[in-house]
Amino acid sequence: MISINLEDARPLEEQVIAALRLAIVRGEVQTGGALPSARQLAGDLGIHWNTVARAYRRLNREGLIAVRHGRKAVVTGRPNGSTDAARASLRDDLVEALTLGRSQGLSRRDLTEVFKDALAHLQERKS
Amino acid sequence: MISINLEDARPLEEQVIAALRLAIVRGEVQTGGALPSARQLAGDLGIHWNTVARAYRRLNREGLIAVRHGRKAVVTGRPNGSTDAARASLRDDLVEALTLGRSQGLSRRDLTEVFKDALAHLQERKS
Amino acid sequence: MISINLEDARPLEEQVIAALRLAIVRGEVQTGGALPSARQLAGDLGIHWNTVARAYRRLNREGLIAVRHGRKAVVTGRPNGSTDAARASLRDDLVEALTLGRSQGLSRRDLTEVFKDALAHLQERKS
Amino acid sequence: MISINLEDARPLEEQVIAALRLAIVRGEVQTGGALPSARQLAGDLGIHWNTVARAYRRLNREGLIAVRHGRKAVVTGRPNGSTDAARASLRDDLVEALTLGRSQGLSRRDLTEVFKDALAHLQERKS
DNA sequence: GTGGTCTAGACCACG
DNA sequence: GTGGTCTAGACCACA
Numbered sequence: 326m327i328s329i330n331l332e333d334a335r336p337l338e339e340q341v342i343a344a345l346r347l348a349i350v351r352g353e354v355q356t357g358g359a360l361p362s363a364r365q366l367a368g369d370l371g372i373h374w375n376t377v378a379r380a381y382r383r384l385n386r387e388g389l390i391a392v393r394h395g396r397k398a399v400v401t402g403r404p405n406g407s408t409d410a411a412r413a414s415l416r417d418d419l420v421e422a423l424t425l426g427r428s429q430g431l432s433r434r435d436l437t438e439v440f441k442d443a444l445a446h447l448q449e450r451k452s
Numbered sequence: 453m454i455s456i457n458l459e460d461a462r463p464l465e466e467q468v469i470a471a472l473r474l475a476i477v478r479g480e481v482q483t484g485g486a487l488p489s490a491r492q493l494a495g496d497l498g499i500h501w502n503t504v505a506r507a508y509r510r511l512n513r514e515g516l517i518a519v520r521h522g523r524k525a526v527v528t529g530r531p532n533g534s535t536d537a538a539r540a541s542l543r544d545d546l547v548e549a550l551t552l553g554r555s556q557g558l559s560r561r562d563l564t565e566v567f568k569d570a571l572a573h574l575q576e577r578k579s
Numbered sequence: 580m581i582s583i584n585l586e587d588a589r590p591l592e593e594q595v596i597a598a599l600r601l602a603i604v605r606g607e608v609q610t611g612g613a614l615p616s617a618r619q620l621a622g623d624l625g626i627h628w629n630t631v632a633r634a635y636r637r638l639n640r641e642g643l644i645a646v647r648h649g650r651k652a653v654v655t656g657r658p659n660g661s662t663d664a665a666r667a668s669l670r671d672d673l674v675e676a677l678t679l680g681r682s683q684g685l686s687r688r689d690l691t692e693v694f695k696d697a698l699a700h701l702q703e704r705k706s
Numbered sequence: 707m708i709s710i711n712l713e714d715a716r717p718l719e720e721q722v723i724a725a726l727r728l729a730i731v732r733g734e735v736q737t738g739g740a741l742p743s744a745r746q747l748a749g750d751l752g753i754h755w756n757t758v759a760r761a762y763r764r765l766n767r768e769g770l771i772a773v774r775h776g777r778k779a780v781v782t783g784r785p786n787g788s789t790d791a792a793r794a795s796l797r798d799d800l801v802e803a804l805t806l807g808r809s810q811g812l813s814r815r816d817l818t819e820v821f822k823d824a825l826a827h828l829q830e831r832k833s
Numbered sequence: 834g835t836g837g838t839c840t841a842g843a844c845c846a847c848g
Numbered sequence: 849g850t851g852g853t854c855t856a857g858a859c860c861a862c863a
Contacts, residue, residue: 394590669803743835
């Protein structure tokens with residue numbers, strides 16, 4: 326379902342969160358569908374189940390999934406924050422990423438190309 | 453020259469690096485121009501000079517600036533990595549940021565709007 | 580009669596207990612009147628009947644209702660603890676809730692307003 | 707500074723959070739003042755320092771304190787949410803608490819008395 | 834020295 | 849069986 330890279334510098338928890346978010350956004354897990362249990366997913370990824378549970382809790386706080394005692398986590402697709410805050414936050418993230426790209430020799434034209442590439446990546450869905 | 457937000461959750465070092473990169477990319481410091489000394493910049497920002505020194509070292513490794521003993525750090529404007537690596541890295545960062553935005557209720561159209569906004573923000577200052 | 584929110588983070592059992600207590604306190608079920616059977620109420624709410632049964636058992640222990648084998652649960656209206664203990668417990672709950680409100684930017688005046696609002700909500704229905 | 711009750715049914719983390727919130731609201735820790743380190747407070751309370759660290763992180767997310775790598779946690783006194791949401795949330799908490807009190811035999815008059823008592827408790831400050 | 838992450842395993846509450 | 853809490857201790861990043 327998702328994959329993890331132990332060599333990656335980012336915390337495992339972050340990686341799990343990002344990967345699940347991507348899977349949900351790409352529709353690989355339907356709204357209303359259930360995620361594997363924390364223990365099972367952890368086993369598949371070869372990491373400790375507490376790490377996955379923590380990731381689930383954070384996605385739960387974000388409003389992306391609904392986590393309840395004794396039940397499997399379910400995708401809600403109902404974010405809770407304002408979109409204005411989301412836009413501001415996204416803008417900051419993009420400025421940061423684009424600045425980095427620019428500082429590494431990419432032209433403004435390059436940035437736009439890579440953006441389109443990234444955007445397309447969000448849509449691919451194995452049908 | 454740059455500013456720092458102590459409330460921000462990101463490490464001070466990261467903030468300093470990001471702010472310097474942005475200033476350089478926007479042309480606020482000319483290629484060949486000198487950066488303030490680590491101790492002075494740290495004093496202006498109210499943080500420990502070690503934190504600034506570490507930031508300089510990282511920008512030096514990136515090839516954005518040239519740091520030499522006893523001299524002031526100078527903007528080189530000649531990154532050292534391949535642009536292919538830069539593109540791949542940027543793509544990952546964008547996918548991550550866009551996924552987050554999408555998961556918080558933004559439409560694909562929103563993403564493109566915010567992207568243009570961010571891109572404009574990189575525009576060199578007319579000074 | 581009562582309603583449950585599956586999105587709510589609180590355990591279903593807690594929600595059922597709180598909702599029943601409120602209905603009783605507001606006089607929507609008369610003293611001496613009968614509650615629906617655990618299985619029926621569970622069916623109406625779309626949850627497992629064990630969860631409702633556990634809720635009934637707890638209200639029974641509290642002395643608010645009387646549960647007997649083969650009979651429907653009946654509202655007694657005769658709590659069994661001392662009012663002193665109730666006062667102490669309530670005080671703790673209020674301190675906790677008010678502290679939270681205060682920490683989120685509400686003034687002392689706000690607290691009193693919201694208190695009056697909450698108190699009014701307990702008012703028995705004229706029906 | 708604060709105290710914990712191991713007999714209490716609530717999670718230690720919750721207790722620590724509630725106690726710190728109260729201390730802050732009562733002004734026992736000045737805005738801008740530093741909290742003891744997670745390890746030290748944990749030692750004083752006789753619990754694991756991870757539990758305290760988690761409590762700090764949650765208060766940080768609430769905006770009550772500022773937690774930063776390598777620095778002591780500092781009281782900010784700048785909550786981040788809207789007061790409308792805080793009012794709604796408080797109202798629900800109060801309805802719940804008052805319903806419980808009422809169900810245990812307290813009169814409406816009792817409720818108001820206990821409320822005043824609780825409110826007074828938020829103010830006491832050793833000057 | 835401070836907080837953050839991860840693993841590990843025990844025990845509990847919920848359904 | 850599911851997720852939640854707590855303890856424990858190793859290791860890391862930040863200041």
